[in-house]
Amino acid sequence: MKSAILEVKSVTKAFGGLLAVDDVTFTMFEGEILGLIGPNGAGKTTLFNVINGVYKPTKGHIVFAGQDITGLPPYEVVNKGLSRTHQIVKPLNEMTVIENVVVGACFGSENLGLEPARRVANEVLEFIGLDKYKDELAGKLNIALKKRLEVARALAANPKLLLLDEVLAGLNPTEVGKMLDVINKIRDRGISILMIEHIMQAIMSLSNRIVVLNFGRKLAEGTPDEVANDPQVIEAYLGDPEMAKRILEEEEA
Amino acid sequence: MKALKSPFFWLILALTALFAFYPRLGNNITLRETLVLSAVYIILASNLNLMIGYTGYVNFGSIVFFGLGGYFTLWLVGAHGWNVYAAVLFAGFITSLLAMALGFGILRLRGAYFALATIGVNEAVKDFVSNFDTWGGSEGIFLPFTTYKAMGGAGKALWTVYLLIILVMGISLLLSWYVKRSKFGLGLFAIREDEDAAIVLGVKAPKYKALIYSLSAFLPAVAGGLYFFKNGSVVPEEAFNLHLSIESIVMVMLGGQGTVSGPAVGAFLYERLRGLLLTTPSLSNFHLVIAGVLLLLIILFAPGGLMGWLYKKWPRIREVLE
Amino acid sequence: MVEILSSVMDGLLIGLVYGLAAIGLTLIFGVMDVVNLAHGAIIALGMFFLYLFFGAGLHPYLALLPVAVLGFIFGVIVYQIAVRKIISGPPLMSLLATFAVSMIIIGVGTALWSTSPYNINFKVTTYNFFGYTVTSARLVSAVAAVLVTFGLYYFLYRTVLGKAVRAVANNREAAELMGIPSQQILAITFGIGTMLAMLSGALIATLFPFTILSGGVYELKSFVASVLGGLGNPTGALFGGIILGLIEGSVAPFIQVSWTNVIEFVIFVGILLFFPTGLFGGRK
């Protein structure tokens, strides 16, 4: 086994009386893609916010690449090589696509100057397939492109670990396919990925392992197959993924 | 130097030179007094734009820097016999430092809360100074006429001060221009667009904000020192005149916030407009109304400010001017 | 002791009026994100409207009614002319637009009434409670401020129209999609905000002399009060006003009066540092 890149140790986050994340512990290893799933409101995004320092955990610790980063502000966390995307995209609207990515590169783990950052940004945009839009204002992009922009910015920071929060949501199947390629390529660059996703085919095929949250607590952890066949997970989260196929087949019959 | 290749850099230099020498040619005092007011407004608007236009923080009380600069300068010159050059520089630095300290506090506030807190700061300082006897309390500080005599007579002193103010104006424009093209500026723009996103992208927002707040205090403080030195006196109402703060915002918006040249253009036009209305006898009774109506028309029909409108119309201009 | 109590009572009474002035501002801000720089001018206009009706022979308190109606209409007109077009434009444009309105009001006001002071000369009774002297005018204006505030609170939180106002405040497009005529609501809100500002101006005019420039001071107090209470929060604004008044009243006996403003503003900034959205929570 490779060494741990991220350790989440008994993390709890409370909003008033609500335990959005409740004593969650897991470890992810270098080079791994770890899926994080769970019903809506299970606390996935909140956990991301705790990991990258947007929120301070009420209890518990976050260890990244051997360093305790609990309570560090987000900009310090990025500098250490941990980037993320937002579930609800946050483009810098009045800036162009390339400027958005340059921001990511400039203030990322390498702390680049403007010129080198611009080179990195160009490279990342090409890698992600956004180079055509590079001079558009970010606010004008459609959802699919904005999601890619989120990934591009995070990637430009040259992270060791990337947190992806529902980057596939709202994409049509073609776009989903393209994004999956991108994610695979990112992994091939040796970047570890922790991703939240509700699109099952995607997360099942990508992840090495999956952690399931429910009501803030860890419900299950294991390989995609193990998780998909866990009756608790099916009940709380998966339902019947084959439903659509069935209906269509029924109609034909 | 890459800067030397930019047409805008040269444009700023040329403009500054024009301001500096134009009135000299005819030894035209009225023109000088008019231009000095324009220049001061340009300085205020340009530096305010660093906050409003670049960082997205609306500083309602920006005039506090101007006033403090004036007070520090006149106090050092009047009570401690410093020469005016040293005094304005010192005033600039100390005001910047104060702004920095203050900035770490109030820049945690967002949106309108920040804007209104800056009003609070300005008013608190004004009322404090009004009670602060070392600075003459509500009577303010008056410079003895001999100070000017030491600079070769009032006439010469005022010319010197004029040139210095123009210099500060030029530096203000260069600063705006330089910040906009720097990494620092990029971070500020990111904060303006979405501070939370910027932080997550690695921008050290608290530090950046405090820095720009402090930077935006420096030149206005120097200008305040020079301006009140020229006036020969400084009193709280004039130094911390909230109305001028708000007018500065108007100038920034009028010209186009976030652009380099917009605030300067806005300031210049605003001052000329008000000045013209005031000195035209047939209009002077209605100057406020006319200025108000004109302003409203501009806002309604050119909402991006004048430069915004120009850039939209002729995008090529933007390449030259930014 | 009596002196201190008197001061505090006076502070409370005047604080209520500050609160009323602030509510108009906070309402307009809360609903449409407009920092209304014409607020002060409108307050002053309220003073002069009262003066006109008073001059026409109406009792000042009776004249509050037509002032309110005029205020509402005036607000709607200002909205339609100056604000409507820019309200969905870039943020802060409204600053400019309302500043222009302010210039126009003050310009016209100066032409009509110059900048010399006026006052409403009517019979006020003075009451004495155990050494504390208070005029009927102060009592009436304080009570009116409370009534108007609670009326507004009821309107905003209990009536459908009021909730619609808040909905528009939150998300204009969504409100439209739910069948709420957002432009109309915005105009009404601006009208109400203006009406409240004018009413507070009118009440102040029964207490103190005024000029067309008098609004400035109350505009400033309104800003402070509404921020203390949390922007967009009307009851908060009233409490903000009371806090201001109480600060003024309770520090006065112990220090030079000219220091009260320093203390007021320092407390204001201080509170903001600990409660970044005001004491009672407001819009971000």
Next chain:
Amino acid sequence: MSAVLELTGVETGYGEVQVLWGVSMQVEQGKMTTLVGANGAGKTTTMRAIMGVVHPWKGTVRFQGQDVTNLSAHDKAQLGLVLVPEGRQLFSDMTIEENLAMGAYSKRARQSLDANLKKVYQFFPRLEERKKQKAGTLSGGEQQMLAVGRGLMADPLVLMIDELSLGLAPVLAQGLFATLKQLKDAGMTIFLVEQNVYLALALSDYAYVLAEGRVKIEGPSHEVAHNDEVREAYLGI
């Protein structure tokens, strides 16, 4: 069969950029119609043009036979044409309860407020549990429930939903589709934009495929679902 909602030759866009190029569609009374297409094809823009949030430059929108092209969004909502917009657009500073109440703002909806509220709470028990929570602090999926619930409160004749299952857990998405089917069976007309193409086509009656601002293919959903060209080019199935 009568078309309750009908678009003819609608063209529109943002600023100078045209997005829709002569879109014509018909939504049949009592049916579920789906609009699918690649990202950026103009689905959301179509919905917004129907509501009048963006104004059609050309073409007409008819609702129940009446030309409503130039009515404002709130007028259309009053008529019973209701859109659950993309990105939820909740009243974030108001509570769940208040959001739902605002859904029932229109005159026709106010009468059946209580009954509708009960129905919504039945579909989404989570909303009732949290009814005093501010909408802005809900999780993504909870917000989506609230957005749909608020739309239902408006007692729509035609319910348009932009991206129904966006960000919903699979089990919940399935549940929502089931809910929609119930509503349709109860007589409501539904017009859906959906990226979960499989499920949408499975459940709906009729489908339009939009590409680059033009209707490329239309037909009964199961035919569209089995059209190989569609599958490859637009749906990526």
Next chain:
Amino acid sequence: GLTVSKTGKFNVESVNQLNGIKLWQKWVNDQGGIAAGGKHYKVELKFYDDESKAQRVQQLYSRLISQDKVDFLISPYSSGLTAKAAIISEQYGKIMVATGAASDSIFKLGYENVFQVYTPASRYLTSTVDMIKAADPSLKKIAVVYEDSKFAKAVATAARDYAKKLGLDVAIFEGYPPSTTDFGPLINKIKASGAGALIGGGHYSDGATFARQLYEQKAPLKMIALLVAPASDEFAQLGDAALGVAAPSQWEPLVKYTQSCGPSPQQFTEMYEKAYGKEPAYRAAGGFAAGLILQKAIMDAGSVDAAKVRAALDNLDITIFFGKIKFSTDPASHGLQLGHEMVQIQWQKKDGKLVKEIVWPLAAKTAKLIYPIH
């Protein structure tokens, strides 16, 4: 040339002053202009609105000097604005007659071309203290409450020092901000202090407000003397609140001075009433006086040459309808007014109507001081 605050906070005072100046212009020109050195100079006036704002003053005075080429300057209203204008006038060696500016300190900055018409602040309220002391030798405690502005503070400080010298106990010495409208806290303090008389004030609006609230709050004072406000006719609008309030005034229509040149007080008053339909306030008189002084100096100098006129002004020692005029020639306080004296007025009821009466100095009085007022 001059600037006038047609708008802004000084507009009432300033326009009044302008009226006086305009009247003087008409008066001189009707006589064929200023006769000096065998020539007759017609007086031409050039003025701009300074909006009561300091930023504008220097700009506009430079314009007057270099563009409009005026020969002599008259100051704007208020000490603050005058100080700004003085730098410009000084720089170009233009003579500026300062009216409406009562500050002492401007004249201690070393200016050579600025001459003051008004009695300076340091002597404003001192005679009021004399008056109170004379009316009630047993009075021990007084309150001094003033507007926190340059002028009023200087006046109040001088009055306090003077009162202390006379053995009075100054129970309260406090300033209030110029924009104050609510005097409640101060009045509570005055009540608590046990002071028997109040002197202070600042400008018109604050003074009128202060007087009215003192009345409404039933402040137990035997004497109230305020700067500026009670000296205006508008003060009568306060009704009963005005009754008994006293004020120092630079000038009143009823004063009896024997002029050595120019019109007599009565003649001036009549002229003014004919031109503007109301009684002249002292600011208007000050405006006229400024013109008259300039005229006299030009006549004495026999030329409009600045240096000669300056010398003539230095030597001036005359009495006009406005009172005695003599300027300090001490380099440390050059131009300071030494000759002119204040009169004290008090609002009294005569035939049921409120009128201003001159009550001090005793020699000039038109009525007896009412004391105590309540």
